[in-house]
Amino acid sequence: MSDMSMIEAIRDAMDVCMGRDENVVVFGEDVGYFGGVFRCTADLQEKYSSQRVFDSPINESGIVGVGVGMAAYGLRPCVEVQFADYIYPAYDQIVSEAARLRSRSAGDFTAPITIRTPCGGGIFGGQTHSQSPESLFTHVAGLKTLMPSNPYDAKGMLIAAIEDNDPVVFFEPKRLYNGPFDGHHDRPAQSWKGHPLGAVPEGHYTVPLGKARIAREGAAVSVITYGTMVYVATQAAEEMGIDAEVIDLRSLNPLDMDTIRDSVQKTGRCLVLHEATLTSGFGAELSAKIQEHCFYHLEVPIKRVAGWDTPYPHAQEWHYFPSPKRVGLALQSLVEETV
Template identity: 75%
Template sequence: MPRMTMIEAIRSAMDVAMGRDDDVVVFGEDVGFFGGVFRCTHGLQQKYGVSRCFDAPISESGIVGTAIGMAAYGLKPCVEIQFADYMYPAYDQIVSEAARLRYRSAGDFTCPMVIRMPTGGGIFGGQTHSQSPEALFTHVAGLKTIVPSNPYDAKGLLIAAIEDPDPVIFLEPKRLYNGPFDGHHDKPVTAWSKHALSEVPEGHYTVPLGQAVTRREGAAVSIIAYGTMVHVALAAAEDTGIDAEVIDLRTLVPLDLEAIVASVEKTGRCIVLHEATLTSGFGGELAALVQEHCFYHLEAPVMRVTGWDTPYPHAQEWDYFPGPARLGQALRDIMEAR
């Protein structure tokens, strides 16, 4: 199998989906002729033509609203919001129309669409190019939310999302785009290891939505993470020598609660890790679920390791991120807690 970056895997997913189904269309800002600001759609317009992959005006509300109409008509749009930070003008369309279409039409209409968004920091993009807004989508009934941590999953999950009959938010961690993020470092990685790229099948395959995976077996503490933070969790476990189990959620909604409960019941301790801010982050929901379902198995309070409760700090970007040092301290603290 070829080795791919996440960008290449995402492009391959759209290529496969478009080749199998003429109803799949791709559009957004600069995704056609230019191939996307991160080059995820490079070559798709040349291969499938301007009616299947095309540029849209700088109007996120227009992009999503048009996609909803296409989906109701029977097409399967896969649209790109250039940065997750840009999705706020389209939020009303996402929440009030896409998420509710199946219910408000009593099942007469569905909304088979995917909204792709680069998420998180790591490129010194500042406050308007670095946010992690996943909790704004997981709160909305009717939406599915995906955050892959590696190229293999990114391709399989994106194909599954495109084939799903309901709206899916597909959040792509920018720090993982061009190669494997080295979770041991709290600073930018300037060189990517070609030897650590994921092996990704060239053809069609899917990764089931709502199915977490254990990235590292352990018996002392469970680390629940997704996206870039999976790599941080693996690095911190290695650095500290603590026998931590790392669960990669892959999809936040639907959530694999069974995998979380099984892990925490085994270890008795749990740390929830994400890049987004602490207050009202998705980690709060995870911590509550662990408390509700695993209370009598817990040997210490559930801990959260997250970004700061501040506007995104451009100059302190790499201090803002939960890194292996901060997570390592939390691991030591939770092992000492009684």
């Protein structure tokens, strides 16, 4: 085991995969000589050559389109879209080509491409470096959508994604790159060094895709969340003294309904939490599924806490994020509510 940040764990995952399989290639904007804007690919070009780790033009549609072609003909590209906000020009390639290739070719071709991209706010990046567009991809059949919340999961899930024979969009919450956030400040509460989830096994291992993690056990209310909000939910529960169970989804599609169902049936109360905008966010789908699967176990209606329905507010981003206070008040309301 080694202490790793999420950046180091992501880099280690690519290193492991490239060492095991010469068909794995890494490319994107600035990922080669420079090692990526967040340094996730640092030193990989020196180790594996510029034939396998290389820079691309500033053209996200081209990055993904070339990656899909590579994948169809036997390579396993792991491409980086520098910020999730830049993924929109590549959306047609992801949806119309990568996600549909297996079915439209009747299984003759697959698209084992992994698309890494940093998401979410908290670095004062403004409107074009801070968005959370994950719900746009969970809608797409044939596409897996993942978001780890810690170094251990990040490495194991990324290895599983690269080895998967279908396309994967791998969202990386940039606020968690260097440590778990405390929810109140623009810096990590602590580094991953010494944190249980910062202890990452050396070498090859995988975290199963489609399996959630119980981040905090509890019996009074279930919080269904993912990414940075796992730590906001945990902090809110502890600050309010509420016996909340926090479920870290890890995988948004495929979704682990069994773990969600077990938790909600146990607690009878449910809060759905995410950083993205409330309307049509992934929480809407979660709420619908929980209603369908757990209706007779719910003691009160499901609540949602999310970002506001506004364009991303650069100067007020810490008012936009669901805070421990806002989440804590929602938890308290759920626990006290009766029908």
